[in-house]
Amino acid sequence: MSDADNPATDAxxxxxxxxxGHEGPGYVTPQAAIEESEPEEVAYVIGLYxxxxxxxxxxxxxxxxxxxxxxxxxxxxxxxxxxxxxxLHHFGWxxxxxSCHVEGLxxxxxxxxxxxxxxxxxxxxxxxxxPELVKVIEPEEVFEHDLSAPHTVHCIPDGKILISMLGxxxxxxxxxxxxxxxxxxxxxxxxxxxxxxxxYDYWYQPxxxxxxxxxxxxxxxxYPGFDLEDVEAGKYGRQLHIWDWEAGTVEQTIxxxxxxxxxxxxxxxxxxxxxxxxxxAALSSNVFHFYEDGGEWHADKAIDVEPREHDDWDxxxxxxxxxxxxxxxxxxxxxxxxxxxxxxxxxxxxxxxPRLADRIWAGGLFGPRNPIEGERDVYGGPQMLQLSLxxxxxxxxxxxxxxxxxxxYPEEGEQGSVMLKADVNPRxxxxxLDQEFLVDFxxxxxxxxxxxxxxxxxxxxxxxxxx
Amino acid sequence: xxHALTFEWADGRTAxxxxxxxxxxxxxxxxxxxALPFGCxxxxxxxxxxxLLDGHVAYRRPPRGLKPDQREAGYVLACVAEPRSDCRLxxxxxVHRELVDNPWK
Numbered sequence: 158m159s160d161a162d163n164p165a166t167d168a169x170x171x172x173x174x175x176x177x178g179h180e181g182p183g184y185v186t187p188q189a190a191i192e193e194s195e196p197e198e199v200a201y202v203i204g205l206y207x208x209x210x211x212x213x214x215x216x217x218x219x220x221x222x223x224x225x226x227x228x229x230x231x232x233x234x235x236x237x238x239x240x241x242x243x244x245l246h247h248f249g250w251x252x253x254x255x256s257c258h259v260e261g262l263x264x265x266x267x268x269x270x271x272x273x274x275x276x277x278x279x280x281x282x283x284x285x286x287x288p289e290l291v292k293v294i295e296p297e298e299v300f301e302h303d304l305s306a307p308h309t310v311h312c313i314p315d316g317k318i319l320i321s322m323l324g325x326x327x328x329x330x331x332x333x334x335x336x337x338x339x340x341x342x343x344x345x346x347x348x349x350x351x352x353x354x355x356x357y358d359y360w361y362q363p364x365x366x367x368x369x370x371x372x373x374x375x376x377x378x379x380y381p382g383f384d385l386e387d388v389e390a391g392k393y394g395r396q397l398h399i400w401d402w403e404a405g406t407v408e409q410t411i412x413x414x415x416x417x418x419x420x421x422x423x424x425x426x427x428x429x430x431x432x433x434x435x436x437x438a439a440l441s442s443n444v445f446h447f448y449e450d451g452g453e454w455h456a457d458k459a460i461d462v463e464p465r466e467h468d469d470w471d472x473x474x475x476x477x478x479x480x481x482x483x484x485x486x487x488x489x490x491x492x493x494x495x496x497x498x499x500x501x502x503x504x505x506x507x508x509x510x511p512r513l514a515d516r517i518w519a520g521g522l523f524g525p526r527n528p529i530e531g532e533r534d535v536y537g538g539p540q541m542l543q544l545s546l547x548x549x550x551x552x553x554x555x556x557x558x559x560x561x562x563x564x565x566y567p568e569e570g571e572q573g574s575v576m577l578k579a580d581v582n583p584r585x586x587x588x589x590l591d592q593e594f595l596v597d598f599x600x601x602x603x604x605x606x607x608x609x610x611x612x613x614x615x616x617x618x619x620x621x622x623x624x
Numbered sequence: 625x626x627h628a629l630t631f632e633w634a635d636g637r638t639a640x641x642x643x644x645x646x647x648x649x650x651x652x653x654x655x656x657x658x659a660l661p662f663g664c665x666x667x668x669x670x671x672x673x674x675x676l677l678d679g680h681v682a683y684r685r686p687p688r689g690l691k692p693d694q695r696e697a698g699y700v701l702a703c704v705a706e707p708r709s710d711c712r713l714x715x716x717x718x719v720h721r722e723l724v725d726n727p728w729k
């Protein structure tokens with residue numbers, strides 16, 4: 158099933174751009190991705206029914222993002238999973254720009270894990286508007302390696318795929334990493350059990366032989382919902398782990414302290430020469446800047462989101478930085494403030510000193526319930542983000558995790574998520590909500606669904622890595 | 625021997641299925657095409673939380689997703705609970721929602 162066995166046909170010739178002589182998926186440099194990519198015509202978006210009474214499996218939605226199309230802003234296809242109960246969450250490509258020079262490899266297959274089920278799906282997107290489920294790795298095969306709760310999917314060199322796993326086979330600690338080969342078979346466990354305790358997201362920068370992983374908690378802790386007792390008992394993470402990428406060993410652990418509780422998404426700058434990046438500490442409402450200096454890695458708080466008083470809350474509402482990304486030109490950082498209801502844009506030309514450039518309010522506890530006149534109400538705040546490769550269109554969905562949604566935004570399960578979009582002006586550092594674009598995940602044949610991560614067929618700002 | 629399971633939803637709907645020996649509540653419901661919520665099927669995620677109103681269950685695997693006080697309050701994890709008698713259970717996603725509320729509100 159390796160893509161190398163299936164040379165490109167005329168049907169997917171669209172997947173190839175003029176790559177100036179190189180073979181393989183992706184782009185030679187981040188700047189080439191900006192210059193050579195076409196505007197995204199479809200988005201792949203996770204839709205889920207776990208955590209509702211809708212009797213249907215989770216699905217991968219194909220959303221039309223071509224403004225010239227008659228179905229712009231609509232779900233034009235859905236790939237249903239074979240089982241209920243997955244909680245599809247994050248997903249990734251079988252290949253990215255890190256395999257840019259690997260002849261015969263295609264960015265064609267999406268690896269779509271179930272966060273609760275530990276089942277791993279493989280979806281073939283050769284027909285971009287009509288993708289097809291082609292393989293399922295059942296949970297038992299994952300549990301054999303004493304791992305569960307798959308999260309972040311990155312392709313790694315040689316066509317292999319690495320998935321961060323948050324728990325052991327029982328949903329307890331430690332987590333680790335599962336490796337798949339280029340035929341999408343489980344190759345084994347990438348790490349040595351016990352290298353780390355908690356796990357969540359990770360990103361690697363191969364030119365510096367480094368990988369950084371973050372921490373959520375044991376699946377059995379975060380799965381049922383958010384409980385402050387668990388925070389007080391120290392069951393949530395606050396560390397970053399710095400790995401020797403080739404050796405697969407932890408070389409340094411950074412404790413972010415009380416201001417770095419629950420470090421989630423890890424985003425290096427895209428430039429392969431950079432040793433800078435950001436991680437959002439969700440619970441303590443901060444963004445940390447991490448960097449290498451003199452052979453040591455450091456992480457400093459760079460952005461602090463102040464809590465806000467709310468009439469219906471007993472205590473100030475904390476900012477919850479749940480997702481963040483860096484534009485392909487490494488100039489802007491965007492993050493979602495899920496509880497408050499805004500998405501922010503920071504100039505990070507000087508990564509140690511981010512400057513707030515602009516923000517948009519939509520939904521959440523402080524944003525407008527009805528940000529687009531004449532369209533449906535928005536429940537939940539901005540959450541998973543994705544930016545076009547040229548940095549001019551920012552999209553987001555509103556669901557975090559089904560059980561956590563039910564605690565903080567119970568209406569979202571009943572009304573479904575939305576997907577929204579902002580037009581970005583990178584030159585002026587501004588954003589404007591697109592009044593013509595709202596994808597309604599509340600209006601589907603089986604019932605209202607939640608929407609989570611977003612990916613583009615030609616790679617995106619939250620997955621592409623350069624060698 | 626098999627045991628009769630009666631499910632009750634918040635909207636007043638009910639269903640009855642027979643659980644075979646060594647079947648969990650979720651397995652029995654799935655076999656008879658009665659949709660109960662579930663996630664991990666290993667007792668970790670609590671998506672399948674039900675409230676045991678009558679009867680007894682034994683756990684195939686430890687119900688890790690429930691805290692001790694939640695178990696004492698009568699909540700059970702239907703994915704790893706095997707009936708040991710006829711049982712009456714309150715089911716549906718709203719049962720799980722009772723376990724956790726907004727801790728700041």
